[in-house]
Amino acid sequence: MATTCERREFLLKLLQLPCSAVLLSVCGPLPLFADEKKEGYDAGEHYYGMGIQVDKCIGCGRCAEACKAENDVLRQPYYFRTWVERYVVYGDGEVTVDSPEGGIHGFSAAQSDREVLRSFFVPKLCNHCDNPPCVQVCPVGATFKSVDGVVLVDKDYCIGCRYCIQACPYGARYLDPRTKTADKCTFCYHRITKGLLPACVEVCPTQARVFGELKAMSSPLRRLMRMSNLQVLKPYLNTEPKVLYSELDREVR
Ligand code: SF4
Ligand code: SF4
Numbered sequence: 642m643a644t645t646c647e648r649r650e651f652l653l654k655l656l657q658l659p660c661s662a663v664l665l666s667v668c669g670p671l672p673l674f675a676d677e678k679k680e681g682y683d684a685g686e687h688y689y690g691m692g693i694q695v696d697k698c699i700g701c702g703r704c705a706e707a708c709k710a711e712n713d714v715l716r717q718p719y720y721f722r723t724w725v726e727r728y729v730v731y732g733d734g735e736v737t738v739d740s741p742e743g744g745i746h747g748f749s750a751a752q753s754d755r756e757v758l759r760s761f762f763v764p765k766l767c768n769h770c771d772n773p774p775c776v777q778v779c780p781v782g783a784t785f786k787s788v789d790g791v792v793l794v795d796k797d798y799c800i801g802c803r804y805c806i807q808a809c810p811y812g813a814r815y816l817d818p819r820t821k822t823a824d825k826c827t828f829c830y831h832r833i834t835k836g837l838l839p840a841c842v843e844v845c846p847t848q849a850r851v852f853g854e855l856k857a858m859s860s861p862l863r864r865l866m867r868m869s870n871l872q873v874l875k876p877y878l879n880t881e882p883k884v885l886y887s888e889l890d891r892e893v894r
Contacts, residue, residue, distance in 0.1 A: 676834045677787050684788040689828055690855040690883035691842070692865040693764055695890070697849035700725055700762035702744040704841035704850065709745070711829060711840035718742045720815055722826040723766035723841050728892055732756030736892045763893055764850065766841070767792060767813035767826040768874065768882030775805035775814065784823065790855065790883060791830055796822045810878055828852070855883065 677684045708714060708723045725744030729737045729751055741748065744762070751760065769792045776784050776792065783798035784805050794805075799822035806814045806823060817824040829839035833852075837843075842852040853862035865871070869887035875894070886893075 676830050677789070679834050682834045684834075687789040687833075687854060688856045689790050689833065689852070690769070690862055690885060691766075691828070691839075691853075692851035692862050692869075692871065692885050692887065694849050694851070694865070694869070694887045695761055695763055695893075696888040697847045698725070698762040698764055699847055699849075700727060700744060700748045701846065702747045703844045703846065704764060705743045705745045707840040707844040708826070711832075712827075714824070715817070715819070720817070720824075722824070723764060726763045726765060727751075727760065728763060728890065729753075729760045730758045730890070730892055732758055738894075759890070761890060763886070763889075764841075765811070765813070765874075766884060767809075768811055768880065768884040769826075769828065771881035771883060772879060774808040774810065774880060778804040778808040780804065787830075791828050791833075792825075793827055793830060794823050794825065796820060799823050810875055810880065811882075 676682070702725055705721060705724050708721075709716065712722055714720055714722055721743045723743075724740055726738050726740045727744070727748050731737075731753075732755065739748075748762075751757070769790060771786075771790070773784075773786060773792050776786055779785075780802065781798050781800055783795050783800070784792065785795070786792050801816060801821040801823070803816060803823070806816060809825075814823050814825040816822070829837070829841075832839060839850075839852055842850045851861050851865050854860040855862060857863060865887065866885070871885035871887050872889045873882040873885060874889075875882075
């Protein structure tokens, strides 16, 4: 019986052939992520999203640090499931964006003699799009949207072709060099299926991140949706993100 590794190499070679139909025919049905079927957890009863209150984020980076620890994300820069960006809008109209090491150690004070109109922090992560381009391009069904609305990667099926990484307009994915498979935020799926909060939400000292049910009227996320004017990143792309931002400045991209 072929190992996962052999199967992956076989599929990757097939992918390089001109006839992708051959590949699709060997892929079989969409994989089922184990947690979706976990005992005591009914994915059909949930539909998740996250709210981010930009005016509450202080750029401490505890969310990015907690995510790395919780999800065994490589420590080196460039490997992040979530990160924090700082925007500085200057009086002359220039806008700078920085995110040193994903903001994991916080941000040092900006050194500038120029007039600063405003400065703020924007946490980012996979938007768990309802219309996800990453899912559309995956040739083997390894990236998929779960019943509870979370976009996941089944590493047993991922062949590391990077199509999803290129297709994601939010830069939310990377290739894990250890497994040679695509990786990204899962909303801490292993935690939320046990009724826990994602690690980034749990550690945030200002409750800037609000995780919860998108459809249950009494959920904290729905409350936030009622109280605030929420926006998504790059709405013109029609990806229908489920990460919603309040107080989002027009300069954010
Ligand atoms: Fe896919 Fe990127 Fe959307 Fe996440 S943000 S669901 S990785 S397209
Ligand atoms: Fe912002 Fe909360 Fe993350 Fe700190 S932990 S950077 S306040 S979102």
